[in-house]
Amino acid sequence: MTAEIFPKVKTIDLRKKHIGPSCKVFFSHDPIKIVRAKGQYMYDENGVRYLDCINNVAHVGHSHPMVVKAGAEQMELLNTNSRFLHDNLVQYAQRLQATLPEKLSVCYFVNSGSEANDLALRLAWEYTGHKDVITLDNAYHGHVSSLINISPYKFHQLANAEQSKSVHVALSPDLYRGNYRQDHPDPATAYADDVNNLIQKAHEKGHKVAAFIAESLQSCGGQVIPPAGYFQKVAQHVHRAGGLFIADEVQVGFGRVGTHFWAFQLQGEDFVPDIVTMGKPIGNGHPMSCVVTTREVAEAFKNSGMEYFNTFGGNPVSCAIGLAVLDVIEKEDLQGNALRVGGYLTRLLEQQKEKHPLVGDIRGRGLFVGAELVRDRVKLTPATAEAQDIIYKLKEQHILLSADGPHRNVLKFKPPMCFSEEDADMVVEKIDQILTGTLNAPLSLSFTMRIFLHFFTDIEKALGLQMPSTVHTKNGTPSPQSLWHSHI
Amino acid sequence: MTAEIFPKVKTIDLRKKHIGPSCKVFFSHDPIKIVRAKGQYMYDENGVRYLDCINNVAHVGHSHPMVVKAGAEQMELLNTNSRFLHDNLVQYAQRLQATLPEKLSVCYFVNSGSEANDLALRLAWEYTGHKDVITLDNAYHGHVSSLINISPYKFHQLANAEQSKSVHVALSPDLYRGNYRQDHPDPATAYADDVNNLIQKAHEKGHKVAAFIAESLQSCGGQVIPPAGYFQKVAQHVHRAGGLFIADEVQVGFGRVGTHFWAFQLQGEDFVPDIVTMGKPIGNGHPMSCVVTTREVAEAFKNSGMEYFNTFGGNPVSCAIGLAVLDVIEKEDLQGNALRVGGYLTRLLEQQKEKHPLVGDIRGRGLFVGAELVRDRVKLTPATAEAQDIIYKLKEQHILLSADGPHRNVLKFKPPMCFSEEDADMVVEKIDQILTGTLNAPLSLSFTMRIFLHFFTDIEKALGLQMPSTVHTKNGTPSPQSLWHSHI
Known part of the structure; x- marks a missing residue:
């Protein structure tokens, strides 16, 4: 079984020709070709390794x-x-x-x-x-x-x-x-x-x-x-x-x-x-x-x-x-691993919430975790473009994450259940770097993406986000910030 | 991989307990447990070989x-x-x-x-x-x-x-x-x-x-x-x-x-x-x-x-x-095989039609063939019970066939595409024996089945079927018997 049959450009061409246009690829401006995978890692045609934070189908790890x-x-x-x-x-x-x-x-x-x-x-x-x-x-x-x-x-x-x-x-x-x-x-x-x-x-x-x-x-x-x-x-x-x-x-x-x-x-x-x-x-x-x-x-x-x-x-x-x-x-006690690593990931994300006002809410159970991004912690304005930006920048760092929810502003973690604390460290560290603007765009970034990044290089500074200590509630009364729904 | 884990009676028991009762088994009074299959043959837990005439899913042959x-x-x-x-x-x-x-x-x-x-x-x-x-x-x-x-x-x-x-x-x-x-x-x-x-x-x-x-x-x-x-x-x-x-x-x-x-x-x-x-x-x-x-x-x-x-x-x-x-x-030129063996099978079945009045119509293309059974070639009275009887008797001969259509009186051939002329010979010979009443019920036959067979041992004699040379048409005018729709 040859892992790659066509050069990538030909694969894209054939896909356009023969696959229903309603069927989307991830990162359509520069899609990823994956030829093999193992555990929580996927590899492209050049052997580049991606950390998979999204694939809840490969539950016990890819190609177990x-x-x-x-x-x-x-x-x-x-x-x-x-x-x-x-x-x-x-x-x-x-x-x-x-x-x-x-x-x-x-x-x-x-x-x-x-x-x-x-x-x-x-x-x-x-x-x-x-x-x-x-x-x-x-x-x-x-x-x-x-x-x-x-x-x-x-x-x-x-x-x-x-x-x-x-x-x-x-x-x-x-x-x-x-x-x-x-x-x-x-x-x-x-x-x-x-x-x-x-x-x-x-x-x-x-x-x-x-x-x-x-x-x-x-x-x-x-x-x-x-x-x-x-x-x-x-x-x-x-x-x-x-x-x-x-x-x-x-x-x-x-x-x-x-x-x-x-x-x-x-x-x-x-x-x-x-x-x-x-x-x-x-x-x-x-x-x-x-x-x-x-x-x-x-x-x-x-x-x-x-x-x-x-x-x-x-x-x-x-x-x-x-x-x-x-x-x-x-x-492999994967349910136990989900509890441990999920808890660890959630705590790391909570620290991000303490640090970055864009992170409005962390919630999850085990290895099912969401980080909701908002431009304003009082009005809860969805930070949709920012979530997309993070996803794209993580991709350039060879980390696969997605954003979902009605406003597509919730970073969605649902990795294979063999996900490790080191993996959690890696993804959260990268998110931290993106949010603080210390991550340089790699050279491979497409021109469109660079233009986009130009406006968002330091998201929080660009948006002038402040760090409130309270969260807006439906009836207008601010209540103490609660972490309860991120408990696992 | 163990081919059999439970004795058959336990398998049946667990199935009754845990599988939706709307999901039927073939031959529910005495279902078949299949543990392996190859080509057009399936094998039960005792190594008994069944000829598969019905499985159009195992298209290129079981376990190719x-x-x-x-x-x-x-x-x-x-x-x-x-x-x-x-x-x-x-x-x-x-x-x-x-x-x-x-x-x-x-x-x-x-x-x-x-x-x-x-x-x-x-x-x-x-x-x-x-x-x-x-x-x-x-x-x-x-x-x-x-x-x-x-x-x-x-x-x-x-x-x-x-x-x-x-x-x-x-x-x-x-x-x-x-x-x-x-x-x-x-x-x-x-x-x-x-x-x-x-x-x-x-x-x-x-x-x-x-x-x-x-x-x-x-x-x-x-x-x-x-x-x-x-x-x-x-x-x-x-x-x-x-x-x-x-x-x-x-x-x-x-x-x-x-x-x-x-x-x-x-x-x-x-x-x-x-x-x-x-x-x-x-x-x-x-x-x-x-x-x-x-x-x-x-x-x-x-x-x-x-x-x-x-x-x-x-x-x-x-x-x-x-x-x-x-x-x-x-x-393996399976399309060609379907044409050749399908044609052969259809010709064998046509001979059965000539011989047995119960066989009202043979129609098919390639390895998709139907034999419609009727009690009366003029009125086209569906021979539903007789079709079921044939299916059950074939099963006792280790041949898998099914009957379908709105009256469940059409014997339905759609075998794996590697089906051979020898296979066609075997199934049609058995059908011939059943229709002429020369097939003895094997000893393993269940009591209920024996009672059933007692009434149908020689189906055609029991029903007093005659061999007409014409076929009834919708408007009442008999027309010459036509074989056109069994051409492949």
């Missing part, structure tokens, strides 16, 4: 030998559909189930987070006989048409967006920028009440709610950590309306949050969703995913009379790979 | 070493998303494009036939600004919610099925059992006119048609071969209404039809769909698929302003596997 071996050996033996019995399928289901609350016992294996979330909706529709779905603002749940409908992150991008009448958008439970913030006496109840209001409004129109769906921690939505207790209260409202609670763990599951294997468990042991969907990290890059639900929901779905068959879902190769991923997480 | 090698080597190097440049992606797109008419030049790589068809709908909706979709009766296009809506094969299974108002079901262009049959002077025009009528009716209601979607040959719908020229005429009507033509090649593409690489090409060189979707065979079992469309459609989709990102779609491992599949098809 145990995962590769499991996949290769099973491919050699058999790869067929789940209409035949196979031990990998049932063993994997059993192993997954053991990580979940007991009542979440029935699995459906599919190929992507999108397929998983679409199936979750089908389960909810069938079980409840209702149609409406409540989703969070800024949510992203996948690319198939049913999920674009429930993904404000996507449908807000459309010029002619027409929100489905059976979709209701609830407030994102964002304690930094949302309607109810850290100064609110009970944001969990306040945000849950918003969901309840939507349910009531739907009822007034004669609609009925099939499901509430939320990522256990919002990822594209801006690394949002909902207040503990919020899911329990929402579940109460939704259950009362006859609907189901779907926890989307596609981005955040499999030990990433450090203290727990699933991010919904951060809400407390008394919370159990009706449906959990999984994806990205589940196969370390292999296309696979899973929906887990209760026996009750599964039986109702069966009783519709419609068989569910997924050609590739649950094939022995996917299951062998899934099992190997679980083995590696356990063997 | 070239495919396994390509996948394993690439997994070892890199498996990441398409936001980085990679040569496998563009090389594969280029290679796929070379098999298609020139204007079909833009690819989107996704993970399953369902994701592909859903994206095809999104492309059509965005390009046309219209909403309605015309689909064929008995069609199956996938399991995500948008596709259940356009799959009568599925939504007819629901007790409380409610057909979407924006979906219109056209007549299946079935020349054996459909509204217009082989005696009709111009069935292509007649069936296309039905589509046009639906368009007009939609217009009368103020609706606009975004797309017509059809499998190039209907598979689950009963191995239906549309008359040549039908697609051209449909495309004319649909284009006039501002809609697009989507050819679903998920089941039938990649050389299976023998004479051509794509089944839509059977309609003639003057026919080019606007969108082609691929799936099952594309990765020989690896979860991957593709949508190919025109530059025009792709640019309109881009201009919606919404990025398209598919986490696993087009990753270097999937593309390496896809490339290897194309290589093997070429190197």
